[in-house]
Amino acid sequence: MHRSLHNTVVIVILLLNVQSFQTAQSSVNDNAKALLSWTSSINLLIDEIKNITFVASCNLTDDAILLLNVSHVHTSKKNELPANFTHQVNLANNTNSAALPVKGVAVGQIVVKVNTSTDQLSLPSDNKFRIYVVHSHTLVIVNTVIGWLYFVAWSVSFYPQTILNYQRKSVVGLNFDYIVYNITGFLAYGFYNIGLFWIPVVKEEYLKMYPDGVNPVQANDVFFTLHAVVLTAIVIMQCFIYERGGQKVSIIATVLLSLAWTAMFVLLFVAVAGKITWLVYLMVFSYLKLGVTLIKYIPQVYMNFRRKSTEGWSIGNVLLDFTGGSLSILQMFLQSYNNDEWDLVFGDPTKFGLGVFSIFFDIVFMIQHYVLYRPRKNGFEILAPDIVTAEESSGKCFS
Numbered sequence: 043m044h045r046s047l048h049n050t051v052v053i054v055i056l057l058l059n060v061q062s063f064q065t066a067q068s069s070v071n072d073n074a075k076a077l078l079s080w081t082s083s084i085n086l087l088i089d090e091i092k093n094i095t096f097v098a099s100c101n102l103t104d105d106a107i108l109l110l111n112v113s114h115v116h117t118s119k120k121n122e123l124p125a126n127f128t129h130q131v132n133l134a135n136n137t138n139s140a141a142l143p144v145k146g147v148a149v150g151q152i153v154v155k156v157n158t159s160t161d162q163l164s165l166p167s168d169n170k171f172r173i174y175v176v177h178s179h180t181l182v183i184v185n186t187v188i189g190w191l192y193f194v195a196w197s198v199s200f201y202p203q204t205i206l207n208y209q210r211k212s213v214v215g216l217n218f219d220y221i222v223y224n225i226t227g228f229l230a231y232g233f234y235n236i237g238l239f240w241i242p243v244v245k246e247e248y249l250k251m252y253p254d255g256v257n258p259v260q261a262n263d264v265f266f267t268l269h270a271v272v273l274t275a276i277v278i279m280q281c282f283i284y285e286r287g288g289q290k291v292s293i294i295a296t297v298l299l300s301l302a303w304t305a306m307f308v309l310l311f312v313a314v315a316g317k318i319t320w321l322v323y324l325m326v327f328s329y330l331k332l333g334v335t336l337i338k339y340i341p342q343v344y345m346n347f348r349r350k351s352t353e354g355w356s357i358g359n360v361l362l363d364f365t366g367g368s369l370s371i372l373q374m375f376l377q378s379y380n381n382d383e384w385d386l387v388f389g390d391p392t393k394f395g396l397g398v399f400s401i402f403f404d405i406v407f408m409i410q411h412y413v414l415y416r417p418r419k420n421g422f423e424i425l426a427p428d429i430v431t432a433e434e435s436s437g438k439c440f441s
């Protein structure tokens with residue numbers, strides 16, 4: 043689902059050629075066994091050769107054979123494996139490592155499961171590695187840079203509104219529904235991210251549900267959401283402290299969010315009772331986040347429309363959000379081209395659709411700010427919703 047941020051991290055790892063070994067998390071806690079780990083993924087060009095390196099935590103006392111089994115292949119070339127490698131690796135007695143040379147054949151990706159016939163080795167629960175055969179290493183770098191740029195743009199996008207409120211000592215013009223939707227969305231997304239990133243039970247459930255999948259949550263996703271929750275909480279405090287001109291959270295938002303949180307509370311007991319897995323519970327949170335994203339901008343657009351002004355609504359926030367959203371969509375396209383895997387764009391309509399959706403609203407805000415309701419010179423005005431209506435109906439809105 044939320045693939046692009048984590049893809050960035052995957053690519054950073056590949057790019058820097060850091061040999062990122064999977065931590066050996068064995069369910070069997072047996073000290074007599076050596077824990078086996080290996081390069082979790084490599085990026086190859088056609089005809090390029092790179093090694094997958096296997097390392098055991100101590101020297102073997104017998105020869106061991108690793109069996110490799112291709113569990114997932116994705117390539118536009120039919121009947122051809124994207125990479126060539128032998129499906130058996132020998133770890134000799136008295137050594138603790140072995141290299142498997144892999145040669146790129148066609149653009150695509152392969153997921154390979156590792157198994158062993160010997161009982162002196164124990165395997166990590168995530169017992170696979172990935173081979174990506176790409177068109178261009180340069181594009182991998184470009185995509186990495188784009189990934190960090192939109193991560194920064196989205197993270198920084200929270201500041202302009204906070205600073206604007208502080209400068210005006212007022213939150214008049216900032217829609218309160220938008221804020222409560224935001225805190226709900228980021229809390230929900232935060233639970234999902236933290237669960238998939240930190241909680242071993244959930245990670246295991248994810249591997250069971252998607253045996254060939256990559257954990258969609260990476261460190262920067264976790265950072266992004268925690269940061270977002272903190273900044274949104276600060277804005278909420280500002281709403282209590284600063285002038286708010288009679289604004290409040292609408293009844294619709296109150297009802298919708300009460301229903302959502304009540305449902306999540308009830309589901310919590312369903313999960314505790316073991317009727318659904320914790321992973322499913324967290325995935326419902328991620329859908330809650332999607333739902334919130336679909337509606338959260340609407341009240342602000344409508345409020346700007348009624349006030350005939352974007353005063354109090356930070357355009358810096360909008361511009362940064364627009365930058366982040368555009369870059370993330372650009373990255374999806376470049377990555378799809380580079381991996382020959384257009385599922386990234388069109389096979390994941392939620393993510394792509396949401397990106398386009400946010401960009402659409404950002405454009406609406408820009409039109410409101412720069413074209414329709416350009417800031418007036420004579421200071422800001424405080425308009426409670428009923429005053430706005432009164433002023434509109436008396437035809438004085440252009441005074």
Ligand SMILES: *[C@@H]1O[C@H](CO)[C@@H](O)[C@H](O)[C@H]1NC(C)=O
Nearest residue numbers: 091092093094140141142143
């Ligand atoms: C792969 O590993 C083998 C054996 O360790 C080594 O001789 C070879 O140079 C390595 N190849 C690459 C491309 O790193």
Ligand SMILES: *[C@@H]1O[C@H](CO)[C@@H](O)[C@H](O)[C@H]1NC(C)=O
Nearest residue numbers: 102103104105134135136137
């Ligand atoms: C592995 O090496 C150890 C010591 O070097 C030796 O005692 C043992 O017999 C060897 N095992 C096999 C199966 O060759």
Ligand SMILES: *[C@@H]1O[C@H](CO)[C@@H](O)[C@H](O)[C@H]1NC(C)=O
Nearest residue numbers: 109110111112113129155157
């Ligand atoms: C690879 O997997 C297939 C089915 O998933 C199985 O039939 C086959 O025995 C496996 N091969 C090895 C070497 O484990």
Ligand SMILES: *[C@@H]1O[C@H](CO)[C@@H](O)[C@H](O)[C@H]1NC(C)=O
Nearest residue numbers: 123125126127128143145147
């Ligand atoms: C794969 O590599 C092996 C040697 O490692 C070679 O014999 C075989 O022809 C190669 N296959 C392809 C399709 O390149």
Ligand SMILES: *[C@@H]1O[C@H](CO)[C@@H](O)[C@H](O)[C@H]1NC(C)=O
Nearest residue numbers: 100101102135136137138139
């Ligand atoms: C492991 O084996 C290597 C040779 O393959 C040897 O150099 C090293 O000293 C051994 N380490 C231990 C702890 O036996």
Ligand SMILES: *[C@@H]1O[C@H](CO)[C@@H](O)[C@H](O)[C@H]1NC(C)=O
Nearest residue numbers: 109111155156157158159160
């Ligand atoms: C791994 O290999 C062992 C022994 O060959 C076999 O019993 C086991 O089913 C294999 N596991 C998987 C996941 O293929």
